[in-house]
Amino acid sequence: MRIVLLGAPGSGKGTQGKRLVERYAIPQIATGDLLRSAVADDTPLGREAKGYMNAGQLVPDEVVLGMIRERLAAADAADGFVLDGFPRNRTQAEALDDMLREVGQPLDVALLIDVDIETLKKRLLGRLTCTRCGAVFNAFTNAPQAEGICDYCGGELQHRADDNEDTISARLEVYDAQTKPLVEYYADRGELIRVSGIGEIDGIFDIIVTDIDARLGRGAG
Numbered sequence: 001m002r003i004v005l006l007g008a009p010g011s012g013k014g015t016q017g018k019r020l021v022e023r024y025a026i027p028q029i030a031t032g033d034l035l036r037s038a039v040a041d042d043t044p045l046g047r048e049a050k051g052y053m054n055a056g057q058l059v060p061d062e063v064v065l066g067m068i069r070e071r072l073a074a075a076d077a078a079d080g081f082v083l084d085g086f087p088r089n090r091t092q093a094e095a096l097d098d099m100l101r102e103v104g105q106p107l108d109v110a111l112l113i114d115v116d117i118e119t120l121k122k123r124l125l126g127r128l129t130c131t132r133c134g135a136v137f138n139a140f141t142n143a144p145q146a147e148g149i150c151d152y153c154g155g156e157l158q159h160r161a162d163d164n165e166d167t168i169s170a171r172l173e174v175y176d177a178q179t180k181p182l183v184e185y186y187a188d189r190g191e192l193i194r195v196s197g198i199g200e201i202d203g204i205f206d207i208i209v210t211d212i213d214a215r216l217g218r219g220a221g
């Protein structure tokens, strides 16, 4: 099962991706997470990426492509994956096609989680991310049981450095200009599934699974 998650920052890719991991027993490969961990470890790649991330701009393609190529070659990705935050522009989408063609494993589904811009801004401003397990909460709409503490692992919750008003605007503009055109790219090939990302997390997930299974000719279960 090879899935690409499309959707603006704050649309719920990370949250729904985590559920897809459990459902289909495939790893979630989130380029944002890989980059943040490179920044935290102060690696050469992290040092190169940091300025772009803080400005809400895309990290250069060659950096991201090298990273993703290496990650997709790992043993746990052999039977599938859910890509979260990649591809983000046409160059990356075409490079992904090439990589998958090389290993004879075409994409199954590109899943667009559709959310309007006002909702996205609100979600991103309220977003709290667990520093240990990556679970996502929201101060306004999906608050943790105890303030600042992850419900799942007890880790510390933090606002991401790029979840501030200025960077959020830049990220949404980058999405519109560079990533949104990929919706058509995958739709043209008949690989797109579009779901609304507004509503209860569990309800959205049920729709996603029903649509994916229907598309791939799998029964419920």
Ligand code: AMP
Pocket (backbone or CB within 6 Å): 009, 031, 032, 033, 035, 052, 053, 054, 056, 057, 058, 059, 060, 064, 084, 085, 086, 087, 088, 092, 162, 171
């Ligand atoms: P995310 O966690 O997906 O919101 O990504 C956070 C930041 O990491 C983005 O604003 C970009 O600066 C960078 N980033 C993540 N994925 C990519 C990608 N596929 N291409 C370029 N930059 C990326």
